[in-house]
Amino acid sequence: MPETFIDLGSVTAPSGVLVLGMAGWIDYWPELGQPLSERAKIAAESGGGHLREWLCEVVAVPAADDRPLRVRASTSPSPFDEEPTIATLEISLGLPWPETAEQSMPVRLGxxxxxxxxxxxxxxxGLDAWTGMDDEPADGLADVFYWGRYADDAHAQFGGERIVQYGVDGPHGWLDLSVAQAAVRAAELTAWRDRLHGKGLMVSVDKHTDYHRFRRAGWDHPLHVGAIEVGGCQVLGIEWDQGDHSMRHRGERAHGQVYPVTLEADEVGEMMMRWTIPPSTSTTKTSDELGPGDPPPW
Structure with a gap:
């Protein structure tokens, strides 16, 4: 049965180099040496490849620099809650498939x-400008959330809206406060909790870094996908449900939970990057573990 794909949006790549990578580590590349853009350019010039240093990983490929690039996905039921989760991610690159390469043969990138x-x-x-969890927000704003056993008591004392996330009521809190206001509000909640209860209330301050902005942009999307602008470029972020991650992907590379990225020809003969995540990972092998008689992992 053929896969059914849904559009997730589009990205732009004015540098001519596109990456798919781990959002939690994008801002660490400069700390490990060369910026991501310099490393990715070298990989793209050779047709694309996998970059890995410490816990940072991306796959970089050449892409058209003059148009939006479509991103779409197929889904499969999560073993955690049976809700749809991404099974295949496809990114159109807007470049013709090389005439000398066989279109029916995927190229493994890593x-x-x-x-x-x-x-x-x-x-x-554009992602050289990415701000991670510990960075300061460009707009000087932050969101405050609180939840837990005594959330209703805290709401009666301090107020705050119920924040809808992923179609359901999330924690109480306030959006778009100044960083200073957010710190004061969080301190008031924490002091109240410590004075009356000691525990039973969790308080979080999320500054408007790019990491938080992409997660917030995905609150209204069933697959947790959000579009933001970073470094003058349209970027897509994809967040996984934490329960689904624990059931399917927990341990990540250290436990062999990795999935093949290939370069393939689409239906009109243009290049696309494809990331394939099988419904079950129990028999999945990394590219390093494949033997002579094993089929390729796509």
Whole structure:
């Protein structure tokens, strides 16, 4: 039965180099040496490839620099809650398939784990500007959330809206406060909890870094996909349900939970990057584990 794909949106790659990588580690590339854009450019010039250093991983490929690039996905039921989750991710690259290459033969680029913090698809140069969890927000704003056993008591004392996330009521809180206001509000909640209960209330301050912005942008999407602008480029972030991640991808690369990324020809003869995540990982092998008699992992 053929796969059914749904559109997730589009990205732009004005540098001509596109990456699919682990969102939780994008901002660490400069700390390990060369910026992501320089490493990715070298990989793209050779037709594409997998980059890995420490816990940072991406696959980089050449892409058209003058048009939006479509991103779509097929789904399979999650073993956690049977809700749809991404099974195949396809990114159109807007470039013709090389005339000298056989269109029916996928080109293996490497494999990637599903990052617990999500994945990002975007321009390599634009992502040099990515701000991670511990960075400061460009807009100076932050969101405050609180939840737990005494959330109703805290709401009666402090107020705050019920924040809808992924179609259901999420925690109480406030959106778009200044960083200073958010810190004060969180301190008030924590002091109240410590004074009256000692525990039973969780408080979080999420600054408007790119990491938080892509997660927030995906609150209204059934597959947790959000589009944001980073470094002047349209970027897509994909967050995984934490229960689904624990059932299917927990342990990530350290436990062999990695999935093949290939370069393939689409239905009109243009290049696309394809990331395939099988419904069951019990028999999945990494590219390094394949023997002479094993089929390729796509």
């Amino acid at each position: 494999d990637l784990p599903v990052d617990r913090c999500g994945m990002v698809v975007g321009d390599a140069s």
